[in-house]
Amino acid sequence: MFKSLHPNIRIRIYTSFMSRMIGSMIFPFMAVYFVREMNATIAGVLMMINVIIQFLASLYGGHLADRIGRKRMMVLGEAAKMIAFIGMVLANMPGFTSAIITFAMLMVISVASGMIMPAQEAMLIDVSTQETRAYMYAINYWANNLAMMIGLTIGGWLFQDYMFQLLIGLAVMSLATLAVTAGFIQETYTVSSMSGEKNNLGLKSLFASYRSVSKDTAFLLFVLGGIAILSLEFQRSNYLTVRMEKDISEMGLSLFGFSFSIDGLRLVSLLTVENTLLIVLFTGVVTKLIKGHNERLVMYAGFILFGAGFIIMAVSNNPFILAAAVLILSVGELMYVPTRQSMLADMVDDTRRGTYMAFHGFVFQFGKLIGAGGIIMGEAVGKYGMGLSYIVLTLLGILFCEMARRQRQVSIMPTSTKEKELI
Known part of the structure; x- marks a missing residue:
């Protein structure tokens, strides 16, 4: 089935896999680099600025993708990234290191990446069909996780010295x-010169574009549902890590004849590796199992399993129960990620896909914010209170997505049909 996908999709999966694999050897460790070259406070501020800049760039990038085309945005972004990577090489040569130049190049990369992402997401929707999207997103998700696993493993060993x-x-x-x-990706969206859209590249046009998206109630509800679910995902690197480090003391374990000691932080690391391996190994299996089933029900079942796994992780200290919880949430993740992405593609306005996909970036930003807030909340309500909050987030995810679906159906329903429904 992979060969039946549009060439743009296959090319992008290949290039994203290689770029993400090598990038994962470097970017996750840049905070370590800046701490070493400067100090922890400055490093933290720089990384926060980097995230904000990338998000703002993605908002403008989504707007431009609907004004000048997908391929042009992707080529311009990739060219800027290449120049910035060369700059990073020159700023970290043997005998010469400049953290300032490195950060400046990192900012350029963040802006370029932010400009590329909405165009790339819009392009994938342009060339896929409702029947192939769940499969396309499942394969893309699998490739990204495999690339990150390989990259993080190699980078952890080589980054400091190489x-x-x-x-x-x-x-x-x-x-x-x-x-x-530049040579093989095909343009999938051309703005008519008669429409005047090509000339609307300024801030006034930008704000008008996002103002119209903000009036799409169904899409806003879908974004809220995504924020609720992604908030669970970002608990893993925030509250759950803090809780396990504090609550789980060093203990001895015996597994398959091997004895070793483990503490809370090591356990978090192992659980993360387990999650990544499960995603990599079982994406194909789960994709085949859910094929042909109602995507909406599969997504909601995935939400429930995903939430259940995090609820268990919030309250249990038993390593084997926690490992089982990761298995449960991983299955849920494999079920909901491709189906939700497919549903997202159906939610966006076909004429403004870049803008919509950029606006959807709020899901990740607010998810990160709520995830970070979990550390503060956890201190106030304890692990059982956090477990209860995870139940609420799961239910809100389902509720908002279902409300979004029904709202979209009403908005596209012919007037005569609406009148019959009302009667």
């Missing part, structure tokens, strides 16, 4: 990605 060589590899891969994108 950062310069890794940056060279990333620059070469960026050049290859640019060449492939």
Whole structure:
């Protein structure tokens, strides 16, 4: 079935896999680099600025993707990234290191990535069908997780001593990605010169575009549902990590004849590896099992399993129960991610896909915010209170998504049909 996907989809999966794999050897460890070259406070501030800049760039990038086309945005973004990667190489040569130049190049990369993402997401929707989207997103999700697992594993061993060589590899891969994108990706959206849209590139047009999206009630409800579910995901690196580090003391375990000691932080690391491995190994299996079933029901079942796993993680200290919880939430994740992405594609306005996909970025930003707030909330309500809050978030995710679906159905229903429904 993979060969039946549009060439744009297959090319983007290949290039994203390679870029993400090499990028995962470097970017997750950049905070360590800045702490080493500056200090922890400055490093934290710089990384926060980086996230904000990338998000703001994605908002403008989504607007431009609907004004000048998907491919042009992707080529411009990839070219900027390649130049920035070369700059990072030059700023970290043997005998010369500049953290300031490195951060400046990182900012350029964040802006370029923010500009690329909405265009890429819109392009994937442009060239896929309702029948192939769940499969496309499942394969893309699998490839991204496999790339990150390989990249993080290699980067953890090589980053400290071979950062310069890794940056060279990333620059070469960026050049290859640019060449492939410019040479083989097909434009999927052309703005008519008669519409005047090509000239509407300023802030006034930007605000008008997002103002219209903000009036789409169904889409806003769907975004709220996504925020509720993604808030659970970001608990893993916030409250749950803090809780396990505090509540789980070092203990001895015996597994398959091997004895070893483990504490809370090591357990968090192992559970993260388990989740990634399950995603990589069982994406194909779960995708086949859910194929042909009602996507909406599969998504809601995935939400429930995902939430149930996090609820167990909020209250249990038993390593084996926690491992079972990760298994449960991983199955839920495999069920809801592709189906929710497919439902998202049906929610957006076909004429403004770039803008809609950029606006959807609020899901991740607010999810991160609520995830970080879980640390403060956990201190106030304790682990059982947090478990209860996870139940609420799961139910809100289902409620908002169902309200969004019904609202969208009403908005597209012919007037005569609405009158019959009212009668």
